[in-house]
Amino acid sequence: MQISRKADYAIRALIYVAAINGRRTCSINEIAENEKIPREYLAKILKELTQKGFLISYKGVNGGYRMAKSREGISFLDILEATQGPFVLSSCNQDYKDEPGCKGKDACASFDFWDELHRKLKGIMAEMNLGKINYDKYYQFADTKDKVTT
Amino acid sequence: MQISRKADYAIRALIYVAAINGRRTCSINEIAENEKIPREYLAKILKELTQKGFLISYKGVNGGYRMAKSREGISFLDILEATQGPFVLSSCNQDYKDEPGCKGKDACASFDFWDELHRKLKGIMAEMNLGKINYDKYYQFADTKDKVTT
Numbered sequence: 001m002q003i004s005r006k007a008d009y010a011i012r013a014l015i016y017v018a019a020i021n022g023r024r025t026c027s028i029n030e031i032a033e034n035e036k037i038p039r040e041y042l043a044k045i046l047k048e049l050t051q052k053g054f055l056i057s058y059k060g061v062n063g064g065y066r067m068a069k070s071r072e073g074i075s076f077l078d079i080l081e082a083t084q085g086p087f088v089l090s091s092c093n094q095d096y097k098d099e100p101g102c103k104g105k106d107a108c109a110s111f112d113f114w115d116e117l118h119r120k121l122k123g124i125m126a127e128m129n130l131g132k133i134n135y136d137k138y139y140q141f142a143d144t145k146d147k148v149t150t
Numbered sequence: 151m152q153i154s155r156k157a158d159y160a161i162r163a164l165i166y167v168a169a170i171n172g173r174r175t176c177s178i179n180e181i182a183e184n185e186k187i188p189r190e191y192l193a194k195i196l197k198e199l200t201q202k203g204f205l206i207s208y209k210g211v212n213g214g215y216r217m218a219k220s221r222e223g224i225s226f227l228d229i230l231e232a233t234q235g236p237f238v239l240s241s242c243n244q245d246y247k248d249e250p251g252c253k254g255k256d257a258c259a260s261f262d263f264w265d266e267l268h269r270k271l272k273g274i275m276a277e278m279n280l281g282k283i284n285y286d287k288y289y290q291f292a293d294t295k296d297k298v299t300t
Contacts, residue, residue: 001151001152001153001230001234001237001238001239002151002238002239002240003151003239003240008240011240011260012260015260015263076263076267080151084151087151088151088152089151089152089153090152090153090158090161091152091158109165109169109283109284109285110161110162110165110283112283112284113165113226113278113282113283116278116282117226117274117275117278120274120278121271121274121275124267124270124271124274125267125271128263128266128267128270132263132266133260133262133263134262
């Protein structure tokens with residue numbers, strides 16, 4: 001049940017931009033360098049996150065990215081679903097009519113179990129947002145407070 | 151984040167045996183037929199679940215499987231970890247020293263976030279056990295109460 005590499009990179013990139021928190025734009029290069037994310041792949045992810053309303057993209061000399069929402073407005077579930085699609089635990093959480101052996105939810109002993117488990121896990125993931133991170137830690141080992149490298 | 155097919159089959163097989171709840175043994179054939187699980191694959195899964203203490207296997211004419219523990223004694227987390235290995239959400243939940251870009255937990259803003267998320271999700275999965283299923287539903291559409299087919 002490990003999250004995808006794409007979701008992992010998206011989360012790390014967003015945490016980085018959230019740490020800067022609007023003081024200035026963040027360039028692709030600095031995010032790629034500080035988070036050790038391959039630049040080309042990161043560019044695609046940042047473009048998608050911009051299209052989906054997580055980031056605002058600025059062009060030009062001081063171009064880069066800023067948060068489009070507050071930290072509290074972005075949950076782990078938001079990022080996961082933006083990068084991996086709807087959160088699904090088992091075939092019970094999808095259109096079950098296609099699943100061999102599926103008895104349909106009225107006849108299935110485990111439907112309620114899956115449904116409750118899915119709801120609870122999704123709830124936890126929706127509660128965990130970027131506002132719950134201690135960003136002070138982010139600067140402890142940086143040379144400069146804003147970690148500007150390029 | 152969908153669970154593996156193996157974990158899915160293991161859960162369905164265990165729910166089936168838990169529904170019978172010790173009144174008699176359950177044969178591989180009836181589990182395979184009622185849950186639409188490929189027999190050969192199911193045989194391997196049941197053998198593993200027996201080795202790992204979830205089931206007891208009986209040989210002979212009335213051979214088959216029974217629960218080795220109470221329903222409450224088997225959680226979703228138990229079954230998941232028995233079939234998929236330790237629950238891991240991101241590389242932060244593993245030996246982080248190997249992960250490119252990893253700053254180590256003392257310097258990382260997101261370590262605490264991942265740690266808390268992982269703990270909460272794991273907690274939910276440990277709470278959800280086979281005792282929380284309504285087994286009455288299991289027999290609603292069966293021809294016979296014990297669903298014996300072979």
